[in-house]
Amino acid sequence: MDLTWSPAEEAFRVEVRAWLEANVPAEPLPSGDTREGFARHLEWERRLFDARWSVVSWPEAYGGREASLWEWLIFEEEYYRAGAPQRVTQNGIFLLAPTLFEFGTPAQQDRFLRPMASGEETWCQGWSEPDAGSDLAGISSRAVRDDEAGGWRLRGQKTWTTRGAFCTHLFGLFRTDPEAQRHRGLTYFLVPLDTPGVTVRGFGRLDGDEGFAEVFFDDAFVPDEMVLGGVGEGWSVAMATTGSERGLTLRSPGRFLATAERLAALYAERGAGASDPGLRHAVAQARIDAEAYALQTLSTVTRIAEGERPGAESSLTKVFWSELDVRLHDTARRLLGPDSALDGPWTKGWQFALSGPIYAGTNEIQRNVIAERVLGLPRK
Amino acid sequence: MDLTWSPAEEAFRVEVRAWLEANVPAEPLPSGDTREGFARHLEWERRLFDARWSVVSWPEAYGGREASLWEWLIFEEEYYRAGAPQRVTQNGIFLLAPTLFEFGTPAQQDRFLRPMASGEETWCQGWSEPDAGSDLAGISSRAVRDDEAGGWRLRGQKTWTTRGAFCTHLFGLFRTDPEAQRHRGLTYFLVPLDTPGVTVRGFGRLDGDEGFAEVFFDDAFVPDEMVLGGVGEGWSVAMATTGSERGLTLRSPGRFLATAERLAALYAERGAGASDPGLRHAVAQARIDAEAYALQTLSTVTRIAEGERPGAESSLTKVFWSELDVRLHDTARRLLGPDSALDGPWTKGWQFALSGPIYAGTNEIQRNVIAERVLGLPRK
Amino acid sequence: MRFAFTDDQLAFRDAVRDLLTRECPPGVVRAAWSNADGRSGGAWKALGEMGALGVMVAEEHGGLGLTELDAVLLAEEAGRAALPDPFVEHTLAGAPLVATEEAASGAVTVTAASGRDLVPWADSADVLVVGGVVVERGTAAVDPRPAVDGARRLAAVEVAGAPPLRTLDPTERDLTADRLALGYAAQLVGLAARMLDTTVAYVSERRQFGVPIGSFQALKHHLADSRIALEFAAPLVYRAAYSLAHRDPDAPVHVSMAKAQASDAAELVARHALQCHGAIGYSDEHDLHMWMKRAWALAAAGGDASWHRERVARAIL
Amino acid sequence: MRFAFTDDQLAFRDAVRDLLTRECPPGVVRAAWSNADGRSGGAWKALGEMGALGVMVAEEHGGLGLTELDAVLLAEEAGRAALPDPFVEHTLAGAPLVATEEAASGAVTVTAASGRDLVPWADSADVLVVGGVVVERGTAAVDPRPAVDGARRLAAVEVAGAPPLRTLDPTERDLTADRLALGYAAQLVGLAARMLDTTVAYVSERRQFGVPIGSFQALKHHLADSRIALEFAAPLVYRAAYSLAHRDPDAPVHVSMAKAQASDAAELVARHALQCHGAIGYSDEHDLHMWMKRAWALAAAGGDASWHRERVARAIL
Numbered sequence A, B: 001m002d003l004t005w006s007p008a009e010e011a012f013r014v015e016v017r018a019w020l021e022a023n024v025p026a027e028p029l030p031s032g033d034t035r036e037g038f039a040r041h042l043e044w045e046r047r048l049f050d051a052r053w054s055v056v057s058w059p060e061a062y063g064g065r066e067a068s069l070w071e072w073l074i075f076e077e078e079y080y081r082a083g084a085p086q087r088v089t090q091n092g093i094f095l096l097a098p099t100l101f102e103f104g105t106p107a108q109q110d111r112f113l114r115p116m117a118s119g120e121e122t123w124c125q126g127w128s129e130p131d132a133g134s135d136l137a138g139i140s141s142r143a144v145r146d147d148e149a150g151g152w153r154l155r156g157q158k159t160w161t162t163r164g165a166f167c168t169h170l171f172g173l174f175r176t177d178p179e180a181q182r183h184r185g186l187t188y189f190l191v192p193l194d195t196p197g198v199t200v201r202g203f204g205r206l207d208g209d210e211g212f213a214e215v216f217f218d219d220a221f222v223p224d225e226m227v228l229g230g231v232g233e234g235w236s237v238a239m240a241t242t243g244s245e246r247g248l249t250l251r252s253p254g255r256f257l258a259t260a261e262r263l264a265a266l267y268a269e270r271g272a273g274a275s276d277p278g279l280r281h282a283v284a285q286a287r288i289d290a291e292a293y294a295l296q297t298l299s300t301v302t303r304i305a306e307g308e309r310p311g312a313e314s315s316l317t318k319v320f321w322s323e324l325d326v327r328l329h330d331t332a333r334r335l336l337g338p339d340s341a342l343d344g345p346w347t348k349g350w351q352f353a354l355s356g357p358i359y360a361g362t363n364e365i366q367r368n369v370i371a372e373r374v375l376g377l378p379r380k
Numbered sequence C, D: 001m002r003f004a005f006t007d008d009q010l011a012f013r014d015a016v017r018d019l020l021t022r023e024c025p026p027g028v029v030r031a032a033w034s035n036a037d038g039r040s041g042g043a044w045k046a047l048g049e050m051g052a053l054g055v056m057v058a059e060e061h062g063g064l065g066l067t068e069l070d071a072v073l074l075a076e077e078a079g080r081a082a083l084p085d086p087f088v089e090h091t092l093a094g095a096p097l098v099a100t101e102e103a104a105s106g107a108v109t110v111t112a113a114s115g116r117d118l119v120p121w122a123d124s125a126d127v128l129v130v131g132g133v134v135v136e137r138g139t140a141a142v143d144p145r146p147a148v149d150g151a152r153r154l155a156a157v158e159v160a161g162a163p164p165l166r167t168l169d170p171t172e173r174d175l176t177a178d179r180l181a182l183g184y185a186a187q188l189v190g191l192a193a194r195m196l197d198t199t200v201a202y203v204s205e206r207r208q209f210g211v212p213i214g215s216f217q218a219l220k221h222h223l224a225d226s227r228i229a230l231e232f233a234a235p236l237v238y239r240a241a242y243s244l245a246h247r248d249p250d251a252p253v254h255v256s257m258a259k260a261q262a263s264d265a266a267e268l269v270a271r272h273a274l275q276c277h278g279a280i281g282y283s284d285e286h287d288l289h290m291w292m293k294r295a296w297a298l299a300a301a302g303g304d305a306s307w308h309r310e311r312v313a314r315a316i317l
Helices: A007-023 A037-048 A067-081 A090-103 A106-116 A236-251 A253-272 A280-306 A314-341 A347-353 A363-374 B006-023 B035-050 B069-081 B090-103 B106-118 B234-251 B255-273 B279-305 B314-341 B344-351 B363-374 C008-023 C026-035 C042-050 C068-080 C087-098 C102-107 C171-203 C219-232 C233-247 C251-278 C288-300 C305-316 D008-023 D027-032 D040-049 D068-080 D089-099 D101-105 D170-205 D217-231 D232-244 D253-275 D288-300 D304-315
Strands: A124-127 A141-148 A151-158 A169-175 A186-192 A198-203 A211-221 B123-126 B142-146 B152-158 B169-175 B185-192 B198-203 B212-223 C108-112 C127-130 C132-136 C141-145 C153-156 D110-112 D125-131 D133-136 D139-144 D155-159
Touching: A007 A067, A007 B142, A067 B035, A090 A106, A090 A124, A090 A169, A090 D008, A106 A211, A124 A211, A141 A169, A141 A211, A151 A169, A151 A186, A169 A236, A169 D139, A186 A211, A186 A236, A186 B198, A186 C008, A253 A280, A253 A314, A280 A314, A280 D253, A314 A347, A314 A363, A314 C288, A314 C305, A314 D170, A347 C127, A347 D133, A363 C219, A363 D068, A363 D217, B006 B069, B006 C108, B035 B106, B069 B255, B069 B279, B090 B106, B090 B169, B142 C127, B152 B169, B152 D217, B169 B234, B185 B234, B255 B314, B279 B314, B279 C233, B279 C251, B279 C305, B279 D155, B314 B344, B314 B363, B314 C219, B314 D304, B363 C219, B363 D217, C008 C042, C008 C068, C026 C288, C026 D170, C068 C171, C087 C127, C087 C132, C087 C171, C087 C233, C108 C141, C108 D125, C127 D253, C132 C153, C171 C219, C171 C233, C171 C288, C219 C251, C219 D217, C233 C251, C251 C288, C251 C305, D008 D040, D008 D068, D008 D101, D027 D288, D068 D089, D068 D101, D068 D170, D068 D232, D089 D101, D089 D110, D089 D125, D089 D133, D089 D139, D089 D170, D170 D253, D170 D288, D217 D253, D232 D253, D253 D304
Parallel strands: A124 A169, B123 B169, C108 C127, D110 D125
Antiparallel strands: A141 A151, A151 A211, A169 A186, A198 A211, B142 B152, B152 B212, B169 B185, B198 B212, C127 C132, C141 C153, D125 D133, D139 D155
């Protein structure tokens, strides 16, 4: 066990920190889940890209630095510590890109990765449908073969597409074999949202931001080269991405430490006036949990660095961080007392935190996965 | 709404209180779940019976006072407030007796009720079997018809029979129709434990007291008059009793107020030295919950007094009180800090409280009942 | 001993429920998020006409001269409908103090706030009960603040320069604060009951994996826990109303028990309701969020659960 | 950066696990409930022979001269086996202070306690580390007290009249308390892991309603929550061991984070384990209760979760 960083890693951290200190906007940007905020965020992401900080672990050819896993983690830690803006490109960079690296053709990688890294092309995820939320295998949107044109015609509807109204591209699953049941007969498509026959309608989230979209497909044509990973292979290709989605949290071990520290600052300000003497320990426990999260991430990264591949254990992480995030913000609300009725960063954060136990597989489903695949309990 | 008592009710309360003050043993009796304690408790119950306080709501012929539902409640309140001994006869008086009153023949009532009230005959419940715990309908103990002798021969095993090693009689379900499935073909029997072919083996509970027993039946003969409520009718007869079991809590609205007050006293003694500043509110919340329990009982009794019959709502009460009892004792343990490792009334109480969410239908099953029968959610 | 409402009280409750079902469907609540004053308009007028707004105003001033015990079920209904009007602030707290025919009928809207609370619907009310005085709204400085619940408009109010219509004595101030807390507790019970009903209906219908999602044990248990929380909150609220109506010296502690329990119950029911709805409930196009945000607002108003738990602690420790 | 144990550390852990599987099956724990001293006898001797009891004793005194980081996994195994011996009190706390060959081999048993704790196995130990002094047991007044965990014998110890073998300086006192807390945290992780394993096996086999009860979602979720609690407790324990071993100035806070989290995790796992076992687990003829009672004892020992949470609060607030 060695919890220190090498001189080279320390040097990398110094470089990251210096650049972020000089460049992170002094004023927080407007929410990236509004049209205006999204545009402002893209300007920031462009600056990241130009300085080669947008995808540090990627090959240089696509705008990266070929950073090691540990350097990548250092970058993410510093990024959170600096309070730098939320990454509105995350669905592309963290969900689609790993799939492209694993399943994409060289042509697809050359075509899509660099514009994704620069934010020139922005990606949203087309998984859910009105009748296929938790039950992802219930997808009914179809892709019908058009041999003559050498491609597919998409029909159906996707929904709860995060930032769908602002993105340029969508990746998603469509049923190519209408006879196949459930998770068979699905194919993974890459779809430019300006394709004729595609209509996007944004709608609001709990906190009022237009962060969701419905996407309608009315015989929208996509050529064969927009299939990722083989016709009919959509489910296994997508599951690789879903793994990344649940593992998104790998992004930064320091992710909740920053919130726990802000919570401690709020306590310093408000604690004496709060009615609940137990809040003191709630704040302490938030810090303990945030440290536990950070350390568990280091443990996972060690295993990955030594060649293991993360499996169903990512469900443990998803449940823990999403419920920790809710507790962190709930403690803040209780510290705010009557002021928790006002709009503000903590009440916004509270509403956002409530999505954590729902998205990317509800926590109920994650707990089933833990029970069945980590503990080995009987399915039925 | 009228939360006051009538002069007659107040007079009844004064009478109860005076008698209890004069008669409740100054020193707590040893646990009624030990052989010695059980005997000592029976002496106490005999004194209760002799003064006609053992079954206040029963007809005078069986030793009662024909008290109203409200007077009965007053008695129970005072009984708890006085810290009077736990009723080791409760399985007879509160579980079997309601069933006897409803389904018993006049001969059965005359034969069994008065000795039950006096503690001369003591009853334990023969529901669970090694393979039929939560799944009560999975009972496999059999009663085989013996036409010649005019009765039944019992075969099989019951277990987790509370105080079974000390009681004189058992009531329980046996399968009279081996062809019938699940809850059909069961019959409710009354069985003297000194019947030849019956063997009782006591065993310890979590807290070490010999509070449980296994009861083995090896062709034990019981005559026809020991069938309660008709051959093959056992399930519906038992369900009436199970309703009472879940409604046992009706016994005293003040039941948890007494514990909440003892907890407040413990806080006065220990709170200043405790590490957790939140314990103050945990103690306050325990009191709030205990009052909620008392008031919800008053609301239920009002409805019963006005002619309603309690239904699946009793599951709400079971879950609430059993988990409140656990919280009450857990708060006490946290107040005790390192001393919680020592044997003592609170740590004994804690271990006993842990049985609440398990017995009389686990809380998981109760929550299913609430969801399906109170809220109307789909079974499958 | 009888712990139940009278048939008259239940009939009045039913009448208000029917009225609000008609006059305050979810569309009215939604409209209040973006209209000028966050108010219902029609529902308020109809409630005034049926006498519900003057239930606690003395008969000689045109009210019904009844008590908190008669008003508490009506507040519960206002909660169930998420009524975008200062029903509790007016009916339980303000109108009995103002005690005029206009207040009894709701022609004049009175709002009120206690403690550190901002004042709800201050900019559309006619009379404000704030900081121990009753003032005309026009004479006070009203400074709107952005609220999470877009219909329940909040404002900081400065009454230093305003000529008081009357000044409350300490007993009146305390009573007013307790009436607000009681009314909010009742509204929270109504809000929670509505969220639970809506969620039960939703999970019974919504199918995933080929079955209604309400058949999954995890969701069953979320909703069973919600139902339990309600079952052991409502009686405390009704008892507090009784104690206030009878000027029981323990009434303030009873109010605190009620408000603490109802606040926690509503927060819990809201959490489970959202989780059971999933992404559909997370959209602002679904009605759930309006009920949830009202529940959050009222859980924090009139003293939050911790504030009231502390008052209980002071009384028993 | 590498947050994992070395192959050597894991091999030592495995060897201790194998030894305890052989020498300390549940029957040995059960026997300790009723034997004279609450001790294992054979397992202690075997641990001494393999060097596990002297792991933190300096090499010149016959120990292995290793650190908390090497001992922590062994303590976890002692927890997993519910070993009825003062493994943590001796190996992590007492033996390094006594620093003799007899202590290193376990021929002399050392026990220790910190804060307000009663002293475990005081009547069968040879040397006691209590109240800042090291004394021969025979010279102290040892007053046994009835404990919930019948194997972990407790006693109040008075050392006022005993001639100290040595007196600890404040740094040693604090370090000893932290080592006890760390060791208990590790034992709690082991105890919890064992209870979870046992429960998973039980619910996979036990059938009710025609299916294994482990197929019911409610039980799945209890056990998933147990697994999550363990997953986010163990890393804090390992980090605390690392920090102590490296004399990191933050080590005391790291120990507190570990002990608070491990105590809460073990309490939660115990609750779910009992609930999933139902009445079978509630019988004292089943082994579960011995693990549960050890978990309760160690959750309260060396500072309970609240005591350690308070130390974290003082450090960060």
